[in-house]
Amino acid sequence: CKRVDSDDRVRCVIIRGAPPLDPPEGKRKKPNSFAAGADISEFSGKNSDDVRAFFEDNAWEAIWNLSKPTIAMVDGFALGGGTELALSCDIRISSDRSMFGQPEINLGLIPGGGGTQRLCRLVGYGKAMEIVLAGEMITAKEALEIGLVNKVVMPEELENVTMDLATTISKKSPYTTKVAKRAIRASLELPFSEGVLTERSEFVALFDTEDKEIGVQAFLERKNAEWVGN
Incomplete structure (x- = not known):
């Protein structure tokens, strides 16, 4: 594994x-x-x-x-x-x-x-x-x-x-799918209020990634995103 x-x-x-x-x-x-x-x-x-x-x-x-x-x-x-x-x-x-x-x-x-x-x-x-x-x-x-x-x-x-x-x-950003899994998993392990804070922290941090820019531009230009994984 x-x-x-x-x-x-x-x-x-x-x-x-x-x-x-x-x-x-x-x-x-x-x-x-x-x-x-x-x-x-x-x-x-x-x-x-x-x-x-x-x-x-x-x-x-x-x-x-x-x-x-x-x-x-x-x-x-x-x-x-x-x-x-x-x-x-x-x-x-x-x-x-x-x-x-x-x-x-x-x-x-x-x-x-x-x-x-x-x-x-x-x-x-x-x-x-x-x-x-x-x-x-x-x-x-x-x-x-x-x-x-x-x-x-x-x-x-x-x-x-x-x-x-x-x-x-597999067609989504590999980095973002990991972040999404981590945030959802937090709901099993943390109180609700802490889980929401975890989600917010992960969401904000994604704005500093290349894949966020790639995804937004691909959407605006109506083309498939070519993710780099970070």
């Missing part, structure tokens, strides 16, 4: 599972898992020290801490750590056959990859409680209704829809 974040050629990051295998002729392609969570058999006999070491370097926080916009492209099962992986992204686009859930409660555990925190911020206290305490799967349609995902599309449309959005984002 550090290499991706430092590569100026990368404007937007898409997180996806392995593509589905080709089905027999005449059969609909079935999804693989986006990320089906941990191998439960590995939990047997583990103690707190074993598990604590695992969190020293994990994908959830690595993706969450990327400064660039991230999109989860979900097709299939996204359970436990898989839902948490999607929650670590800024935007989630799902196929209509995907399933989400936090089933850890059924093992005598709770989500450990940020699920209790990010889920609550995204869908609200009550829905987060229901998903975590019931430990049941929810459909993509349900996920859309509660705001867990941004869009639900047919499986054959998923890649194009995701790529179209990533392309749209």
Whole structure:
């Protein structure tokens, strides 16, 4: 993730599972898992020290801490750590056959990859409680209704829809998209009044950037902006 974040050629990051295998002729392609969570058999006999070491370097926080916009492209099962992986992204686009859930409660555990925190911020206290305490799967349609995902599309449309959005984002100033992400993220971490001050500070600072001048002139001259990234 550090290499991706430092590569100026990368404007937007898409997180996806392995593509589905080709089905027999005449059969609909079935999804693989986006990320089906941990191998439960590995939990047997583990103690707190074993598990604590695992969190020293994990994908959830690595993706969450990327400064660039991230999109989860979900097709299939996204359970436990898989839902948490999607929650670590800024935007989630799902196929209509995907399933989400936090089933850890059924093992005598709770989500450990940020699920209790990010889920609550995204869908609200009550829905987060229901998903975590019931430990049941929810459909993509349900996920859309509660705001867990941004869009639900047919499986054959998923890649194009995701790529179209990533392309749209990638055409904006790469510096300004980072600033926008930072300002929006502040709303999750700061009281409202402090968040507004953070936004204002970021807004004012952008007036000293080359990309602001480029964007304004491109708008006035009705041409595409050629961003320089600062």
